[in-house]
Amino acid sequence: MIKIIQDYGLMILQSLGQTLLLCLLSLCFAMVIGLIFALLNVSRNRVSNFIGTVYVDAVRGVPLIVLAYFIYFGLPAGMKALGAVDFRLTALQAGTAALSMNCGAYMAEIIRAGIQSVDKGQMEAARSLGLTYGKSMRLVVLPQAIKTMIPSIINQFIITLKDTSILSVIGFPELTNMGKNISGNTFKSLETWAIIGIVYMIVIISLSKVAKKIERRLNVGR
Amino acid sequence: MEDRKRIVHVKNLKKSFGSLEVLKDINLDVNEGEVVVLLGPSGSGKSTFLRCINQLEIATAGHIKVGEFVITDKKTDINKAREEIGMVFQHFNLFSNKTVIENITLAPVELKKMTKEEAHEKAIALLRRVGLEDKANAYPSQLSGGQKQRVAIARALAMEPDLILFDEPTSALDPEMVGEVLDVMKELAKGGMTMIVVTHEIGFAREVADRIIFMDGGLIVEQGTPDEIINNPKEKRTIDFLNKVL
Numbered sequence: 001m002i003k004i005i006q007d008y009g010l011m012i013l014q015s016l017g018q019t020l021l022l023c024l025l026s027l028c029f030a031m032v033i034g035l036i037f038a039l040l041n042v043s044r045n046r047v048s049n050f051i052g053t054v055y056v057d058a059v060r061g062v063p064l065i066v067l068a069y070f071i072y073f074g075l076p077a078g079m080k081a082l083g084a085v086d087f088r089l090t091a092l093q094a095g096t097a098a099l100s101m102n103c104g105a106y107m108a109e110i111i112r113a114g115i116q117s118v119d120k121g122q123m124e125a126a127r128s129l130g131l132t133y134g135k136s137m138r139l140v141v142l143p144q145a146i147k148t149m150i151p152s153i154i155n156q157f158i159i160t161l162k163d164t165s166i167l168s169v170i171g172f173p174e175l176t177n178m179g180k181n182i183s184g185n186t187f188k189s190l191e192t193w194a195i196i197g198i199v200y201m202i203v204i205i206s207l208s209k210v211a212k213k214i215e216r217r218l219n220v221g222r
Numbered sequence: 223m224e225d226r227k228r229i230v231h232v233k234n235l236k237k238s239f240g241s242l243e244v245l246k247d248i249n250l251d252v253n254e255g256e257v258v259v260l261l262g263p264s265g266s267g268k269s270t271f272l273r274c275i276n277q278l279e280i281a282t283a284g285h286i287k288v289g290e291f292v293i294t295d296k297k298t299d300i301n302k303a304r305e306e307i308g309m310v311f312q313h314f315n316l317f318s319n320k321t322v323i324e325n326i327t328l329a330p331v332e333l334k335k336m337t338k339e340e341a342h343e344k345a346i347a348l349l350r351r352v353g354l355e356d357k358a359n360a361y362p363s364q365l366s367g368g369q370k371q372r373v374a375i376a377r378a379l380a381m382e383p384d385l386i387l388f389d390e391p392t393s394a395l396d397p398e399m400v401g402e403v404l405d406v407m408k409e410l411a412k413g414g415m416t417m418i419v420v421t422h423e424i425g426f427a428r429e430v431a432d433r434i435i436f437m438d439g440g441l442i443v444e445q446g447t448p449d450e451i452i453n454n455p456k457e458k459r460t461i462d463f464l465n466k467v468l
Contacts, residue, residue, distance in 0.1 A: 121315035124278055125374075129329035129381055130305035139328065143319045 001191040008182050015178035016199060022095050022174060023161045029100035030160070034107025039137070041112045052108065059105035064166050068098040072170040091172035099167065103160045110156060114149035115141060147218060154211040158204050165200075175199060226253040229385055229416050230275065235284035237270055244270045246440040248284070252385075255414045259427040261451070262437035263463055268420040271437070272387050275418070276307045289384050305333060308378030308386035312393050314370040316362035322349070322373050323358040326380045335381065348376040352406050368399030372406055379410075386410070388419040424467060428452055436460045 005012075040052035059067070072094035079087035089097075118141050126136035165176035179196035183189045230252035237245040244267045252258050260268040273279040275286060277293055277300050286293040291303035317325050326345040330336045336344065349355040352372040362370055371391055378386050388407065392400045404426050411417060411430045421427065427434050427448055434451040436444045436459075444457045452468075455461050 119313075119315070121311060121313055122317060125309075125311060125315035125317070125377075126329075127301075128276055128278065128304055128307070128309035128311075129377070130301045130303075130333055131329055132301055135332055139332065140317050140319070144317075147319075 001188075001195070004182060004186060004188060004191055004195060007186075008178075012175070012178055012182075012195070012199060015173055015175045016203070018092075018172070019161070019164045019174040020203070022092065022099065022164050022167065022172065023157075025092075025096045026099035026103055026160060026164075027157060029096065030103035030107045033100060033104025034111050037104065037108035038111035038115060041108065042115050052112075056105045056108050059101050064098060064102045064163055065169055067102060068094065068167055068170050071098050091167070091170050094170055095164070095167040095172045099160060099163060102163070103156060106156050106159075107153070110149055110152045111145070113152075114145035117148050118144045150211075150215050150218065154208060154215070157211070158208065161204060161207070162200065226255060228252070229254050229256075229289060230418070231285070231287040232275070233285040235271070235274060235286060236282045237267075237274055237279060238282045244440055245274070245281075248440075248442060250435065250442065252416060252418060254384075254416055256432045257411045257415075257417045257419065257430055259431040259434045260418065260420045260437055261422075261424075261427060261434055261463070262443075266437045267440040268437050269389050272309075272389050272418060272420055275387060276304050276309055278309075305329075305335070305381055306384045308381060308383035310371070310374050310378055310386065310388045310391050312390040314362070314367070314374045314394070316365075316370055316374055316377070318362050321359050321361055322354070322365070325362070325373060326377045329377075330380050333381075341380070344380060345376070348379050349373075351379075351409075352376050353402075366399060367395045368402045371395065371399075371403045375403075375406055375410070385416045385418070388417060388421065390420050390422070392421065392423060422467065424452065424464075436463070438463070 037052045037055050040048040041056070043049065062070075072089060072091065075094075076087050076089060115137075122140050122144065123136050126140045127133070131139070164174050168174060168177035168180065171177070175196060179192055183192040186192065228251055230250065232248055232250040235245055235248040236243070248267075248271055250258075260271065262268050270279055274281045275288060275293065281294050284294065288303060289306055291298050291306070293300070293303060316322075317328065320328060323342065323345050326348060327338070327341040330341040330344070331338055335341075346355060346358065349358055352375060354369055354372055354376070357365060357369060357373070362373070365373065375386075375391075391407070392403050395403065400423070404423065407417070407419070407426070408430050419426075419431075429448075431448050433445060434448055435442055436451055436455070436457070438459045444451060444455065444460050451460065452464065455464055
């Protein structure tokens with residue numbers, strides 16, 4: 001085990017960096033996607049509701065691994081058929097796209113539930129003063145919604161971090177992929193996968209500790 | 223009364239929720255400085271009527287005009303109209319993520335009616351008027367119901383509206399806090415504010431109202447001065463209602 005760490009430690013750290021990069025990029029996009037579709041979902045406009053619902057249902061209805069294959073292999077094939085022969089996606093691009101879409105759908109549901117947990121009277125009071133829907137949402141409803149959303153968002157972050165491992169299937173050089181390589185080279189599966197598992201665990205536990213702190217700070221003064 | 227400016231004009235207002243017709247045919251004019259109290263049993267459409275005036279509910283048919291704004295016209299900028307129409311809710315609806323003073327200054331500052339400093343000064347003056355200047359930096363959750371409602375009134379006043387709608391402002395309060403809110407409302411009425419008040423406080427109606435409207439089943443059954451409606455009601459439904467509440 002110590003030998004594996006000595007030989008592959010640096011590479012493991014590098015692949016962890018790739019995992020975190022993929023995760024962070026995806027989370028950022030997922031927040032935006034989630035917010036957009038949540039707002040579509042809670043709006044009074046039926047067309048927006050429909051679009052929001054379709055997105056969430058479609059993406060949640062497809063396993064992440066299928067979505068990743070579709071984007072990484074399917075899209076370029078489709079583009080080729082349409083004549084764009086040079087269209088290629090890197091594993092990072094495809095992985096970020098797949099993970100953002102997937103996480104975005106769950107995030108949309110979390111944000112929607114958060115918005116709907118805020119008393120309707122808050123929006124009405126803001127509107128009654130002459131504030132627009134957008135301002136009322138941004139200044140009054142969302143700040144209150146975020147507080148109830150935070151535990152679920154943290155939970156989703158952790159799920160997304162672990163889901164990056166699925167993208168080893170499209171050859172993205174993240175942590176799990178590295179584990180495959182190491183165990184293939186050394187034939188020491190037990191040790192390798194124990195190390196990889198522990199690395200994930202350390203990262204996730206420290207992230208949730210940080211998140212708990214943020215959560216506590218946000219609740220101060222209420 | 224004829225020489226006063228007409229602020230609210232409602233004609234043939236109808237409102238349905240699905241197949242349920244809540245307002246059947248409402249006609250009402252309110253003049254500047256007038257205090258109109260809406261009385262009636264639960265489900266008679268009082269609150270719905272009130273909420274149609276600032277379009278928290280969209281009228282199914284009919285015509286509503288407040289000041290210069292034709293509320294029922296789709297082209298009207300409803301946000302501009304609402305700046306002139308204050309509203310006080312049964313459940314206060316103070317912004318719970320904001321302090322008392324932020325609750326009051328939010329709209330005037332965001333809507334560029336005042337600078338931050340002006341709004342702050344005005345808010346402090348309003349808080350003094352409702353007797354809560356020491357609560358400026360408290361959060362709504364730290365206030366009693368009566369205090370919350372007084373802040374809500376100050377918040378509505380900060381926009382300097384031409385008209386304030388009160389939707390059962392004392393119904394969610396403990397009995398001992400009703401007085402403090404009614405006192406603020408009485409003072410407002412004396413100051414010449416135009417008010418439409420949905421309430422079950424007959425005493426308040428008797429003392430403060432210029433006119434009482436009795437509603438039942440989505441219609442105005444009877445209207446007149448407090449003396450006419452409370453002491454000498456003509457319609458059987460009004461008599462039955464007053465017998466139950468008095």
